[in-house]
Amino acid sequence: MSASPTRRTAGSAALGLLAAGVFALSACTPAAEPTPTASAPADPDATLTVGLVLEPTNLDIRHTSGAALEQVLVDNIYEGLVTRTQENDIEERLASAYEVSADGLTYDFTLNEGVTFHDGTPLTSADVVASYETTRTDASVQGNAEFAGVASIEAPDAQTVRITLTQPDQNFLFTLTGPAGLVFKNGDTTDLKNDENGTGPFVLDRWAKGSAITFDRYDEYWGDKATIGEVVFEYIPDFTAGVNAALDGTLDVLTAVDPNLVSQLEDTGDFTITTGRTTDKATLAFNNRKAPLDDVRVREALRLAVDHEALVEAIGAGQTLYGPIPELDPGYEDLSDVAPYDPARAKTLLKEAGHEKLDLTLTIPSFYGTTAAQVLVSDYAKVGVSLEVKRVEFPTWLEDVYTNHDYELSFVLHVEPRDFVNFANPDYYFGYDDAEVQKLYAQSQTETDPKKSAELLKKAARIVSEDHAADWLYNGATLTAHTAAVSGFPTDSINSRIDLAGVTKSAE
Numbered sequence: 001m002s003a004s005p006t007r008r009t010a011g012s013a014a015l016g017l018l019a020a021g022v023f024a025l026s027a028c029t030p031a032a033e034p035t036p037t038a039s040a041p042a043d044p045d046a047t048l049t050v051g052l053v054l055e056p057t058n059l060d061i062r063h064t065s066g067a068a069l070e071q072v073l074v075d076n077i078y079e080g081l082v083t084r085t086q087e088n089d090i091e092e093r094l095a096s097a098y099e100v101s102a103d104g105l106t107y108d109f110t111l112n113e114g115v116t117f118h119d120g121t122p123l124t125s126a127d128v129v130a131s132y133e134t135t136r137t138d139a140s141v142q143g144n145a146e147f148a149g150v151a152s153i154e155a156p157d158a159q160t161v162r163i164t165l166t167q168p169d170q171n172f173l174f175t176l177t178g179p180a181g182l183v184f185k186n187g188d189t190t191d192l193k194n195d196e197n198g199t200g201p202f203v204l205d206r207w208a209k210g211s212a213i214t215f216d217r218y219d220e221y222w223g224d225k226a227t228i229g230e231v232v233f234e235y236i237p238d239f240t241a242g243v244n245a246a247l248d249g250t251l252d253v254l255t256a257v258d259p260n261l262v263s264q265l266e267d268t269g270d271f272t273i274t275t276g277r278t279t280d281k282a283t284l285a286f287n288n289r290k291a292p293l294d295d296v297r298v299r300e301a302l303r304l305a306v307d308h309e310a311l312v313e314a315i316g317a318g319q320t321l322y323g324p325i326p327e328l329d330p331g332y333e334d335l336s337d338v339a340p341y342d343p344a345r346a347k348t349l350l351k352e353a354g355h356e357k358l359d360l361t362l363t364i365p366s367f368y369g370t371t372a373a374q375v376l377v378s379d380y381a382k383v384g385v386s387l388e389v390k391r392v393e394f395p396t397w398l399e400d401v402y403t404n405h406d407y408e409l410s411f412v413l414h415v416e417p418r419d420f421v422n423f424a425n426p427d428y429y430f431g432y433d434d435a436e437v438q439k440l441y442a443q444s445q446t447e448t449d450p451k452k453s454a455e456l457l458k459k460a461a462r463i464v465s466e467d468h469a470a471d472w473l474y475n476g477a478t479l480t481a482h483t484a485a486v487s488g489f490p491t492d493s494i495n496s497r498i499d500l501a502g503v504t505k506s507a508e
Helices: 010-021 067-073 125-137 239-247 262-266 296-304 308-315 343-352 371-381 394-403 420-424 435-446 450-466
Strands: 047-052 082-084 090-092 095-100 106-111 150-157 160-165 202-208 212-217 230-235 271-286 358-365 385-392 409-414 470-483
Touching: 047 067, 047 239, 090 095, 106 125, 125 150, 125 160, 239 262, 262 271, 262 470, 271 296, 296 343, 308 371, 308 470, 358 371, 358 394, 371 385, 371 409, 385 394, 394 409, 420 435, 420 450, 435 450
Parallel strands: 047 230, 358 385, 358 409
Antiparallel strands: 082 090, 095 106, 106 160, 150 160, 202 212, 212 230, 271 409, 271 470
C-alpha cells in the first residue's frame, strides 16, 4: 500500500490487503541447506509447475491491484524501465542505463536495443511516453497516485526517455519497478483482462480460470531467453491440498507452504525447503482517535502485554518486528527496546490510565487463521484486558475498519514495501497524527541522498514506535518447497513477484 496518502483509493487497498490474507501462514523456520540438484542436465524445454494460493480475478494489471497479478506478470510478461531484485535493490530492465540529475528532478533512460512486444512490434521511446502519460493522467490506472509529482515525460529520440519531476522523490525509481512503471504498446487494443502483449521472456498460452495459468517461453525475447520452456501456475487455495499435490508429483514447486505441514515434505527427502524474506508486516492496528486507544498509556500497555517471540513461535511466521519498517526497506532499525514483553508494567500502565479491567474488540478479516487472535486473547487476559474477536468478511472489514474507521483493534497483513507513508497520513485508518513524523517523512522523500533519506525514515519510525501507534506482531516470511530437479527458483519477496526466466529444471 505504497500510494500517496492524499490519493490512495479504497479499492486498490482492498485488493492489496486481500492478497495479503492468503500469505498469513508464512513461516519462520530457518532455511534448509540447498540439496544438490540432479546431475541430469537442464532441459530447456521442460515444463515447470508451480503451486500458488491466490488466483487473479483478471489479467489487467494496468487497472487491477493485488499481489496475485504482480506475482506472476511483472518481469515474466510485462517489464518496466527498471525492476527490483529479491532484496528490493533497483536494477535496469528495459533501460540499459539511466542517469538522475544532481537536483533529483530529471531522469534520463536509455532503452535497450532490439526489444519487441509479443506481437512483434518494436519498442520505442514513444511507447514508454504513452504508457507513462496514461499513468500520470488516468486516475483509473495503477500507479496514478505515485505519478502525481511527474511534471513531464518526453522522448528526445527513439531510444531515450526523459522524466522530469516537480520536486525530488526518493521513491520514484522504486515506483517504476511496480505496475506504475510497466510499459505497454502505444495504441494497443489487446483485451488485457484476458490476454497480454508485453515485452517479457514469457507469453501467455492459456488461462483455465479457477485452475491454472500457463506461460510459454518467448523465443524472440530481446535479452537472455528463459531457461524453461513452459510454466504452469496451479492455483490451490487449500494448504493441505497444495502439499498433497506436491507429494503426488503434480507440482515441482509449492509456495506459501503452511509451516504446520512442511514436515510432510521434508520427511520424504525429495524437497528442498527455503525460507524467504518479505516486507509483510503483521499489524495490530490501534484506533488512535477512539477512546481508550487515544491514550498512549493504553497503547503501550497493549504492546507490552504481548509476548512477541512466543507469538512468532506459535504462528510459525517470520521474525519479531517492533516498528513500522521491515528489514528489507530503507530506514529499518531494531526497535525491540521500545516494547519488550513486560506484563507487569502493562498492568501498571492500565491502572494509571484508569483501566484495570478493560473490554476491547478485535476486528479481523475472516480469511486469516485463528492463531494470532488466540495468542492475543490469552496474553491480554493476563493483564486484565478482555478481548472479543470479531471475524468479518473482507468487504465488511474494508467498509467498517478501512473506510469508516469504526473499530478499536484490528489485524491485517500489510504486504507492500516502503509503505511507511501510512503513518504520515492522519486520514489513514490508523488515525495516527504526528507533525514531526509527517515532516520527517516529507523530508525523506525529497532528500536526494539515499543514506540521508533512510536516516530520516529511521528517526520517524522510532517516534511512531515510541508513540505506540500500532503493534507489529511479526515480519512475515515465506516457505517454498521445490524438487531436486529445480534450480534457481527465487527465495525472497516471492509473494509480490516471481521472476522465472533464470529457473531451470533438469531432464527427467
